[in-house]
Amino acid sequence: MEDHIKNITRLERLLESKDFDSLTPEERQFVLSELGSAAQYALMKKVGQALVSEKAGLLPDPLVHQKLKEALHLQRQTIWRRIVSIQLPAYVAVLLMTISAAVMSMVVRPSKPSVIVSRVVKTDTLFVPVKPDTVFVERVVIKYVPAKDREIEPYSVAKTNFDSTDPVVTESVNMKEKEELDNLLVTGS
């Protein structure tokens, strides 16, 4: 394979540099063994020269560059502006909104049951008894009534009605108490 490539390289070099007439006998032998004839060598040389000189004189159309620049400008627009400028049929918009709502609800929904963390706090309550400074045993309310509003009886006679049904309350003093009273009266202590 390497010999084959070497031969081709040598042949190419000869084709580029020499006519068949200018070849040495050894080179002629080599060329004839590779190509078969001088005519073939001359033809290949002519083809090679024609290929090198054969160039398409075509230039890019300036309109192409202009269109590409416009396309590049459009491409650089932000994604948001492009999304806004997209016109969709109503059913597609509804479908997109439904899908996005479904996706959002799946995202928002917690995947695990929520764990309630509670903390027991013991509160000690201390009741401090406070004795009030002032003790009202009874409150006397004096109401002043104007004289003119009072009906004054011109004369009133005290009446003692004895109701036989009322039990007679008699206070009895036993002997011990009597003795103590006597001592009190006599001694004064």
Next chain:
Amino acid sequence: MFFNHRKKADEELMRLMQAGNNSAFTELYRRYSEKIVRYFYRMLWKDKAKAQDFLHDLFMRIIENPSRFNAERKFSTWLYSVAHNMCKNEYRRKTFRDAVHQHKGLDVIHERIDEIDLSKDEFNDALDRAILELDVEDKNLYALRFELELPLDEIALALECPVGTVKSRIFYLKKKLATQLEEYNPINETAWKII
């Protein structure tokens, strides 16, 4: 800023373009548009309008999807590979179109005779026709080597084959063309026959 880009490598310009630099794209277009349009012209049956369309489409692909460029590859070889793939697709489409036309009984004209420059001599016209009739791979090799004048190692990278294979293929391409143009032999063959 634009003039600074002239010193930058293609790959660096491509990276800048991916980052949103428009002038980097302009510089890449300046470097390659002329070569690429000539390549397409050669590949696509010397159809000027088609060559311009394909030039537009190729650079549109770069604009729309610059991330497809693999930074590890050389930009030029990547670009020629993409251009070549576009041509191969066009050849497939043409084959299909021709088959449909033949089925319908229409005449299929493979050669664009009208595009051949009539001012050239007969040999060059014949060479033009022979090039037009080459298959897509040979025509690609011809365009890369003789139209774009790429060095052999770069062609090897674009075609993803060893340099030796490229040398060999170019030689056989010339030989094939010479065989087709045998009637234009410049010398009398019999005079040099080996005894």
